[in-house]
Amino acid sequence: MKSFFNFRQALIPLAVFLFFFIFQVSAVLAETTAPPTTGLTGKTTAGLLETFKEGYGAEPGTVDLYQRAGYFVGIGLSFLGIIFLGLMIYAGFMWMMARGNAEEVKKAQQMFNDAMIGLIIILGAYAITAYIGSILAAK
Secondary structure, three states, rough: OOOOHHHHHHHHHHHHHHHHHHHHOOOOOOOOOOEEEEEOOOOOOOHHHHHHHHHHOOOOOOOOHHHHHHHHHHHHHHHHHHHHHHHHHHHHHHHHHOOOHHHHHHHHHHHHHHHHHHHHHHHHHHHHHHHHHHHHHOO
């Protein structure tokens, strides 16, 4: 039985979507009642400093590389969790559509096993990253 969905064909559109979703440029429109201030470059910043403080919870320059790296690691792990969920749903669908065909059931079970191993690797990577991050943050 031929599969109706090919993961290899879906990888390129998924990669393009993730690229534009992660690296999107969004405009910040800020309204403020505070008077415009002069920034480091000598230009007036009407509300941008307040918007930065509200969004990041810190002054500009205090958001360091570790916080930004942690943010991107969190986004990456979230997408991997979504991919895991999709693989589990697809494997379950394959199992249901096997209709007793032992070969198709075995493929579905192998996909379940592969997805679970991937999840264990992802959780292990997160645990190691969190541990190293806590050591680096303490210093």
